[in-house]
Amino acid sequence: MSMEKPARVRFAPSPTGHMHLGSARTALYDYLLARKTGGQFVLRIEDTDFKRYVPSAEEELMNGLRWLGLDWDEGPDKGGPYGPYRQSERKEIYLKYAEQLVESGQAYYCFCSPERLSKLREEQQKQKQPPLYDGLCREIPLAEARRRAAAGEKYTIRFKTPKSGVTTVRDALRGEITVENRTIDDYILVKSDGWALYHLAAMVDDYEMKITHVIRGSEWLPSLPLHALIIRAFGWPEPEWVHLSVFLKPSGKGKMSKRESAELIKDGHSIFVKDLEALGYLPEAVVNWVALMGWSYDDHTEIFSLSDLVEKFSLDKLNPSPAAINFTKFDYFNGYYIRSLSVPELAKRVKPFLTAAGYQVDDDRLEKIVPIIQERLNTLDDSVEMAGFFFKDEVVPAGEDLVAKGLTPAESAELAEQALEIIRSLPELTVHQAEQPLRALVERSGKTPQQVFGIIRVAVTGQRVSPPLFESMEIIGKEIVIKRMENAVAVLKKLS
Ligand code: GLU
Numbered sequence: 001m002s003m004e005k006p007a008r009v010r011f012a013p014s015p016t017g018h019m020h021l022g023s024a025r026t027a028l029y030d031y032l033l034a035r036k037t038g039g040q041f042v043l044r045i046e047d048t049d050f051k052r053y054v055p056s057a058e059e060e061l062m063n064g065l066r067w068l069g070l071d072w073d074e075g076p077d078k079g080g081p082y083g084p085y086r087q088s089e090r091k092e093i094y095l096k097y098a099e100q101l102v103e104s105g106q107a108y109y110c111f112c113s114p115e116r117l118s119k120l121r122e123e124q125q126k127q128k129q130p131p132l133y134d135g136l137c138r139e140i141p142l143a144e145a146r147r148r149a150a151a152g153e154k155y156t157i158r159f160k161t162p163k164s165g166v167t168t169v170r171d172a173l174r175g176e177i178t179v180e181n182r183t184i185d186d187y188i189l190v191k192s193d194g195w196a197l198y199h200l201a202a203m204v205d206d207y208e209m210k211i212t213h214v215i216r217g218s219e220w221l222p223s224l225p226l227h228a229l230i231i232r233a234f235g236w237p238e239p240e241w242v243h244l245s246v247f248l249k250p251s252g253k254g255k256m257s258k259r260e261s262a263e264l265i266k267d268g269h270s271i272f273v274k275d276l277e278a279l280g281y282l283p284e285a286v287v288n289w290v291a292l293m294g295w296s297y298d299d300h301t302e303i304f305s306l307s308d309l310v311e312k313f314s315l316d317k318l319n320p321s322p323a324a325i326n327f328t329k330f331d332y333f334n335g336y337y338i339r340s341l342s343v344p345e346l347a348k349r350v351k352p353f354l355t356a357a358g359y360q361v362d363d364d365r366l367e368k369i370v371p372i373i374q375e376r377l378n379t380l381d382d383s384v385e386m387a388g389f390f391f392k393d394e395v396v397p398a399g400e401d402l403v404a405k406g407l408t409p410a411e412s413a414e415l416a417e418q419a420l421e422i423i424r425s426l427p428e429l430t431v432h433q434a435e436q437p438l439r440a441l442v443e444r445s446g447k448t449p450q451q452v453f454g455i456i457r458v459a460v461t462g463q464r465v466s467p468p469l470f471e472s473m474e475i476i477g478k479e480i481v482i483k484r485m486e487n488a489v490a491v492l493k494k495l496s
Contacts, residue, residue, distance in 0.1 A: 006039035007212045011065075011072070012202065014046045015057030018272040019064040020261075021325070022217055022247055025290040029215050029244070031070040032291075032313035042209055043075030045086045046202070048195050064273040068283045069306050074209075082209040087201050094196030097204045097234070098157045098189050102142065106233040107189060109145040109155040110137040133158065133186045157190035159199070159230060169228040171221070172242045173320040179225045187226055203227055207236045218243040218320075242315060245294045245322050247271075252324040268379070269327045280353060280381030282341075285334040293323040303336065331378060338377050343370045350383040357384040359391035368475050372467040386467060390475060395462025395484060399495050402458050402488050404451040413492035415445060416455050420485040429478035431470040438470075459488030 009030040013023055034041035043065070045058055058076070065072065074080025084090055101107035110133070112120075121131050137145075138160060149155050161184045168178040189200035196204070206214060220227075221243045231238050249256040261271050270276055276286055288304050296319065297304070297312050304312065338346065347366045354361045373386050389395050403412045422437045423429060442452045457469050460481055466472055473481050 004037045005212070007033045007037045008040050008042065008210050009034050009213050009215060010042040010044050010206065010209060010211050012044040012046050012205075012216070013061050014049060014052070015061060016049060016052040016054055017057060018274055019057075019061050020273065021271045021286075021290055021293075022244075023061070024064065024068060024273050024286060025293060026215055026217065026244060027065055027070050028068070028287060028290055028309075029242075029295070029313070029318075031072075032309050033213060033215070033315065034073070035310045036313055039212070040073040041070070042080070042082075042211070043072040043078075043085060044205060044209070045076055045088075046198065047086055047088045048197075048201065060274055067273070067277055068287055087205070090201070090205070091195060093208070094201050094204055095190065095194065098196065098200060101159070101189070101230075101233055102157060104233070105142075106160050107157050108138055108140065108142075108160055109149055110158045110186075110188075111140075111145075111148060111153055111155050112136060113154075130183070131185075132183075135186060138186065154192045156188045156192050158186040159189050159226070159233075161186050161226070161229060167225040167229055169224050169241065171224065172240055172315050173245075173318050174221075174243070177221075177224065181225075181229075184226055184229070189230075199223065199226060199230065203230045203234075203236075206239055207231070207234070211239050213240045213242055213315075215242040215244065218246055240315075242318065243320075244318070245320050247293065248322045248324045250325050250327060256325070264327075267327075269330075271325065278381075280379030280383075281330070281334050282337045282349070282380070284337040285330065288333045288337070289330045292329075293325070294319055303333075335378055338380070339374060341374075343367055343374070346370050346374060350377075350380050350387075353381050353384055354388065354391065357388060359384075359388060361391060365390060365475065369467070372471045372475075376467065385463075386465075389461045389463060389466070390472075392462070395460070397458045397462045397488065397491070399491050401464055402455060402492050403495065404447070404454050407447070407451055409492050409495035412455050413489055413496055415441075415447065415452055416459060416485060416489045416492055418445070419452070419456050420482065420489060423473075423478070423481060423485060426478070429481055430474050434473060435470050455488070456485070460484050 011027040011030045013019070031041050033039070047053060047058070062077065072078065074082065074085060076085040098107060102109065117133075120134060124131050137158070162181045165181050166178050167181055167184070168176055170176050187199050188197055190196050224241060224243070228238060246255060248254060249260060256271065264270050265275060268279055270279065273286070284305065287306050287309070291304055291309050292302070295313070295317055297317065341349065344367060347363070347370045350370070351361050351366060369387050369390055373383060376386060377383060402416070403409050404415070418441055419438060422441060423434065426433045426437070438452070438456070442449050445452060453469055454464070457466055458464060460469070460473055460476060
C-alpha cells in the first residue's frame with residue numbers, strides 16, 4: 001500500500017445512453033486510485049436529466065463495470081453511509097444547500113421568464129456579446145423575492161458570481177487555471193421545477209460524500225472555475241480536480257461523431273463497452289487498452305493486468321494530450337490476453353459464444369478444441385466460425401469446395417476415396433496414427449499437400465479454413481470422420 005491518504009472517488013455517470021470507452025476509462029482511474037490508496041470507489045447515478053433519461057442505462061453501466069472488474073464500494077444497489085446514491089432521490093438535499101447560498105447572499109431568485117431570456121440571448125447574439133445573464137434579478141431584496149415566490153411566481157435560483165477579480169483553480173494535469181470572474185455567468189443552480197442542475201448537485205454530492213478527487217472528462221474543464229466558486233461560497237474543502245484528456249478518432253483528427261461511432265461495428269469494433277463484450281473482446285484487454293489512453297507507467301511497458309495497474313497507477317503520470325483511439329493496439333491486447341488464459345478459462349469464455357450460435361457444447365470436447373484454436377483467435381467470437389463444426393451433427397460442404405484447386409472432380413474423388421481407405425484402416429484415428437500414412441498418400445499421388453489435405457479438410461470440417469487437420473480429426477472421432485468422408489466421396493462422384 002502506498003503512503004498516500006485513502007482517496008474517496010466517485011464515478012458519476014448520467015444514464016442517458018450506452019457506456020462508452022470514455023466512461024470506462026474514468027471509472028477505471030477512479031477504481032485504481034481508490035484501490036491503490038485503500039480508499040473507496042463510489043458509484044453515483046446522475047439521473048436528473050429526465051428528458052435524456054434511458055431506463056436501461058443504469059443497469060448497463062453496472063453490468064459494464066462488473067464485466068470490467070471494477071467493483072464499487074458504495075452505490076445505489078449497495079447503499080453506503082452517504083446515500084442515496086441516485087441524484088433523483090436527493091432533490092431536497094440540493095434545495096437545502098441552494099437556500100443556504102440564497103440566505104448568505106451568494107445566490108438569488110430569478111423571476112425572468114424563458115421568453116425574456118431568449119430575447120436577451122438574441123439581442124446579445126446580434127451585438128456579438130457573450131451570452132451571459134444580464135443580472136436583472138440580482139439585486140432584488142431577499143424579502144421581496146421570497147414574497148414573490150410565496151405568491152406563486154415561478155423562479156430559478158442563480159449563482160451570484162463575483163463580477164470582478166479572478167478565480168484560480170488547480171487541475172492535476174494542467175496546473176493552475178485562471179479566469180476573470182466577469183466572464184463567468186450567473187448560472188442556474190435550481191430550475192423552476194425545483195430540480196438542481198449538475199453545477200450545484202455534483203458539488204453538493206461530492207461534499208456530502210466526502211469525495212477527495214474528482215476525476216472526470218475534460219469537457220467539464222470550462223465549468224471548473226464556476227465549480228470552484230460554488231464550493232468556496234459554501235466554505236467547503238476543495239477536492240483535487242483531475243480532468244482527463246479527450247479521445248480522438250483513430251486518424252487522430254478530431255473527435256469521433258455519433259455516426260462514425262455507430263459505423264465502427266462494420267469492422268468488428270466499437271466504442272461501447274456492451275458491444276465490445278458481444279464482439280468477443282476480453283475485459284482484460286479493454287482495461288489494459290483504456291488504461292494507456294491517458295496514462296503511462298514508463299516509455300515501454302505495455303502489458304498491465306488490473307492488479308498491476310492498482311500497484312503502478314499514479315495521478316502524476318496522467319497525460320493531458322488527446323489520445324487517438326487505436327483499435328490495432330486493442331486487437332493486439334485482445335490476442336495477447338486470449339493466449340495468456342489457461343485452457344479451462346478460455347473454454348469457459350468461448351462457451352457462451354458457441355451456445356449463442358446454437359451449438360450444444362460438450363465441455364470435455366471444448367477443452368480438447370481450445371488448445372488448437374487458442375493461437376488463432378482474435379476474439380472469443382471467432383470460435384464460432386473456427387470451431388462450430390465440432391458441434392454439428394453433419395457438415396454439408398459445397399461441392400465446388402471439395403474439388404481441389406487444379407484437379408478435376410474425378411481426381412478429387414479418387415484422392416478422397418484413398419484417404420478414406422487409409423482412415424478406415426487405422427486402429428484409432430489419432431494424430432500420431434493418421435499423419436504418416438496420409439502424408440505418404442500425398443507423396444504417392446504426386447499431388448500437393450494443399451490439394452490432398454484441402455479435400456479432407458473440407459470433407460471433414462465443411463470449411464476451407466479450420467484448425468490443424470489431424471488434431472481436428474482426432475477430436476471429431478473416427479466414426480464421424482468416416483461418415484463425412486463417405487459423404488464427400490459421394491458428392492464428388494456425382495460431380496464427376
Ligand atoms: N454526470 C456527469 C457526466 O456523465 C458526471 C461528470 C462528473 O464526473 O462529475 O458527464
